Structure formats: structure tokens, C-alpha cells
Amino acid sequence: MKIKLELFGASRDFSKKDYLEFNLKEKSSIKDLRNEILNFVENNFKGNDNYKKLVQSSAFCSEENNIVSDDYKITKEQSIGIIPPIGGG
């Protein structure tokens, strides 16, 4: 199942594009996606601690624009946004 991860804030440093793509097993959860992103950081940025912390402290946003918890089951191919700690205004 292909998931397009839309990048925001500091997570934009993960790629020159504004998204990353992951292949997840059926019935995966946000927790599984988070682990896949941590693996990506491990493999592409030598386990950069700041990037790992960023992933661990990020929320995720479903295609329906809801913030979803780690238990949320991803039931179809979709775009999911990674929402790092925020601080605008």
C-alpha cells in the first residue's frame, strides 16, 4: 500500500521534494508509518538524532484533514501529512 507523506516545517529537510513515498503493509497504523520514517532517517541521514526527535514528536494528519493518533489504521492508499511541532504567528 503506497503512502505519500507530505512534508511540512522542519521535515522538509528530509527531501528536496515536498513529499516522501512509503510502501506499507495492509492494515498498517500511524505507528508503523512513524517507524518507517525513522528507518528512512536511519538509512539516509545516519540516524541524525535531531531528525529522529522530530519524527518522534510529530503528529500526523489524514487525507480528511484530521490529526490522527498512532493507533489510527491506514485502510487505503492516501496522502498523510507529517505535522512537526508548530510555532507560527
Place this chain on the structure above:
Amino acid sequence: MLHAKIIDITKEKIDLNNAQKFIASSKCGASIYFVGTVRDQNNDKKVTGITYDSHDALVIKSFEEIYKEAETKFNFNNIAVFIEHVKGYVKLGETSIIIAVACKHRSQAYEFSRYIIEEIKKRTPIWKKEHYEGEDSKWLKGNPLIDQNQLK
């Protein structure tokens, strides 16, 4: 009555006149304008500008939620609120956010406006990348939107 919008700075300008037009009403005796601008110093660094990033749909949803919460909390009548935030690169001294509030009385306008900006700071998905003189640009640390206990 609420107006909420993200302004893509590459396509249009943020304009205080639009706020003034939106909140103008003879039913209101007090108007407050909060204007956030880019300042030249942060944490002893010389700032040259800020790039704002935004999850547009979530930002608008957040503005609407904050407005509704404030309506319930304060229970004032005849309120007009205008909120616009920019995304993209903003130079020193330029505007990043406008919050305009019109209410019947001044105390109401101050309370409502203050509530909105403080809640935006806490939970609206907008990010800042600061640019410095002679140093690498840096994304600023912010508030996590998740309960860290759920990860333990």
C-alpha cells in the same frame, strides 16, 4: 462573523485595509488590530527574514475552531473577526499575521483578540524558518501537537 485565510506571499499581499473593511460595523464600538511583523533579533541572532510554512487546510480548520471556542467562552454578541496569516518568505518589518476584532465594547475586543493569538501560537500548524546574517537558516522549535505519553 469570521474571515480566515492563508496568504501565499508569492501570489498576493496581506493588507490591513481588507481587515478594516471586513470588521467595519455600526453595531461595534471597539476595534482591535493585532499585526505580527518580522523582527531583526531572536536569541541573540541577527534575523534577516522568516519563511513561513503552513498546512493550509488544517490552519483554516484551526482558525475556525479557535473562533468558535472564543464565541462560546466569551458569549459576546455582534463580533467580527478577521484572521490572515502569510506563507512564504517575509522580510524584516513585514507583516506575517493580522487579527482584527470588532466588538460592542473595548474590553471584549481585547479579550477576544488576545485569546485568538495565544491559541494560534499553541496549536495552529504554521512553521517558521529563520534566516540569519552570516549563519545557516534554521527551523524554529515549537509545540508538539501530540501527547508525548502516547508514544511511551
